[in-house]
Amino acid sequence: MENIRIKDGHFIFGGCDVVELVRRYGTPLYVISEEVIKRKCSEIREKFLCKYKNTRAAYASKAFxxxxxxxxxxxxxxxxxxxxxxxxxxxxxxxxxxxxxxxxxxxxxxxxxxxxxxxxxxxxxxxxxxxxxxxxxxxxxxxxxxxxxxxxxxxxxxxxxxxxxxxxxxxxxxxxxxxxxxxxxxxxxxxxxxxxxxxxxxxxxxxxxxxxxxxxxxxxxxxxxxxxxxxxxxxxxxxxxxxxxxxxxxxxxxxxxxxxxxxxxxxxxxxxxxxxxxxxxxxxxxxGRWIIGEAGITLYTIGFIKEIPGVRTYVSIDGGMTDNPRPALYGAKYEALIANKVDSEKNKLVTIAGKCCESGDILIWNLRVPKVASGDILAVLNTGAYNYSMANNYNKTPRPAVVLVNEGKSEIIVERETYDDLLMRCRVPEYLK
Incomplete structure (x- = not known):
């Protein structure tokens, strides 16, 4: 997290203020940096393809x-x-x-x-x-x-x-x-x-x-x-x-x-x-992961905050195991920050809870953050690999949009799913109508 860029207290990723990205595209939101992908591919060319004869490098696309x-x-x-x-x-x-x-x-x-x-x-x-x-x-x-x-x-x-x-x-x-x-x-x-x-x-x-x-x-x-x-x-x-x-x-x-x-x-x-x-x-x-993993972040809006005195503070987000099942699947761990308060003092210990109807839908245990409030933006880092790929519709949850950022510009590369999308392929037999 040493290389985090900050401007006016906001997290800057791919040259874009992520708070502005949220205002424009909503949350949850996958954000992919084209610059990071290009840098990783350039490193492969320099250290493998151009260095050794008769070599090929294939991007493992299951990651994203x-x-x-x-x-x-x-x-x-x-x-x-x-x-x-x-x-x-x-x-x-x-x-x-x-x-x-x-x-x-x-x-x-x-x-x-x-x-x-x-x-x-x-x-x-x-x-x-x-x-x-x-x-x-x-x-x-x-x-x-x-x-x-x-x-x-x-x-x-x-x-x-x-x-x-x-x-x-x-x-x-x-x-x-x-x-x-x-x-x-x-x-x-x-x-x-x-x-x-x-x-x-x-x-x-x-x-x-x-x-x-x-x-x-x-x-x-x-x-x-x-x-x-x-x-x-x-x-x-x-x-x-x-x-x-x-x-x-x-x-x-x-x-x-x-x-x-x-x-x-x-x-x-x-x-x-x-x-x-x-x-x-x-x-x-x-x-695969090596190329795309660090090129991605996921943005969420913080909703309900529940303090259990002497036990734990749960900070709920508008996503979870539907857009990132890896923590529930095999205990994957992530680092994250409050994107609109990046340079504020981190004096609170909280647990980031997803919105799915599952006790196991915990994205991050014991994250140190500034004082948070409903409406703040959580940015989870290094989520480029396997998050979008593994996203699902559990609890009839629409999958997030994907935005590509580069040098301060952003473009939608996957549209956000709608509730109508969830029912697009459903059919009701005549006798049930």
């Missing part, structure tokens, strides 16, 4: 995606990682170059695979043997040859919440290395006439501050690359190392610069390929 974000990522020269038919459709509608799209997912439907193959998606990241057969069959129907990566489960542990750890042996993601399953998959990929197996993918977890699990995974996958070369003469042309680089949310978080991860990963790949006599594959990274 809409057509405007697709346009920004395309302009910044990055690829796109999607994990569902809806995300793929968003990219298609935004006219994002399909050859630069990586399509993930542990249980892609037939319709999703048809959409991907029909539109010549750049890579399909295969998660299981059944999917290989489906892709081969669908590709034949469309007269295509799908380009594949196999997601493997490297069997490494990562220090993060278990809900966002993905590389361990017992994971719902990826083809396991136990037994001969992966070799059966490679053999199948080589034999199928309508697919082109290019290499492998792994993802060890999310919100990581240590690079050791990445390096352990590289050890595992390069050994696999050696084994499949010896067994089948298969040359791994592409290695996707996933994302998961941690960002700052709350005191105690100690994020590392991106080159802490990238340089170590590349050094390990070079050494292992040299040791095993392997060609250096094209290396891909997939940062």
């Amino acid at each position: 995606l809409n057509p405007a974000m697709c346009k920004i990522i395309e302009r910044e020269g990055l690829d796109l990682d999607v994990v569902s038919g809806g995300e793929l459709y968003t990219a298609i509608r935004a006219e994002f170059p399909m050859e630069k799209v990586f399509f993930h997912g542990n249980n892609k439907t037939i319709d999703e695979l048809k959409m991907a193959i029909k539109n010549d998606v750049g890579r399909i990241v295969v998660d299981n043997l059944y999917e290989i057969e489906l892709i081969d069959k669908i590709s034949k129907e469309y007269g295509k040859k799908a380009r594949l990566l196999y997601r493997i489960t490297p069997g490494v542990e990562s220090k993060t919440h278990r809900y966002i750890s993905t590389g361990q042996v017992d994971s719902k993601f990826g083809i396991p290395l136990a037994g001969n399953i992966i070799f059966e998959a490679v053999e199948k990929g080589i034999k199928c006439e309508n697919v082109n197996l290019l290499g492998f993918h792994f993802h060890v977890g999310s919100q990581l501050f240590d690079n050791r699990s990445y390096l352990n995974a590289v050890d595992v996958v390069t050994r696999l690359m050696k084994d499949v070369k010896e067994r089948y003469g298969f040359i791994t042309k592409e290695l996707n190392t996933g994302g998961g680089y941690g960002i700052y949310y709350f005191k105690g978080d100690k994020p590392k610069p991106i080159d802490y991860f990238i340089d170590a990963i590349m050094d390990k790949i070079y050494k292992r390929c040299s040791e095993f006599g392997l060609e250096i594959p094209t290396v891909v990274i997939e940062p």
Whole structure:
């Protein structure tokens, strides 16, 4: 919070007075800084794409995606990682170059695979043997040859919440290395006439501050690359190392610069390929949260304030677990400030309560703030990743608008939902009318 900009006691974000943003657009309100996104993408180009040959960087769009974000990522020269038919459709509608799209997912439907193959998606990241057969069959129907990566489960542990750890042996993601399953998959990929197996993918977890699990995974996958070369003469042309680089949310978080991860990963790949006599594959990274997390804030209007003497002061906001389910889902912690009183003395300890009919709808426990009043504006920091993506309509709550800010200008990129929107797809049978 050291870099907070203040003017006339108000929080300035993306060159905009957030209190003015609230007056114009209302609350709850997601605000995304284009300048932060551009800076993060520039850092990826400088420290990875321009520094190392044969590299690609794909934005992991599950963190935050809409057509405007697709346009920004395309302009910044990055690829796109999607994990569902809806995300793929968003990219298609935004006219994002399909050859630069990586399509993930542990249980892609037939319709999703048809959409991907029909539109010549750049890579399909295969998660299981059944999917290989489906892709081969669908590709034949469309007269295509799908380009594949196999997601493997490297069997490494990562220090993060278990809900966002993905590389361990017992994971719902990826083809396991136990037994001969992966070799059966490679053999199948080589034999199928309508697919082109290019290499492998792994993802060890999310919100990581240590690079050791990445390096352990590289050890595992390069050994696999050696084994499949010896067994089948298969040359791994592409290695996707996933994302998961941690960002700052709350005191105690100690994020590392991106080159802490990238340089170590590349050094390990070079050494292992040299040791095993392997060609250096094209290396891909997939940062999502790292690009968008710190680019976002969420604004709320404070409503009812309840003081329980000697126990706690609850400060209620006009949002909560519908626009940010992460605290309720896995105990995520955030820092926040009173946007219209940023430079006032913080002499009160309060708990920020959401408006949902759930005791678990607590956004922040024990936040130090100035004396607050109904109508004040709460700004929760670093909410760019997974808040808009996970927003829901629990309690029939409309989802917030999203505003893009840059150099003092603001533009709506997602309209606020209305009550009519909530009922748009509802139908009443004739006999109930």
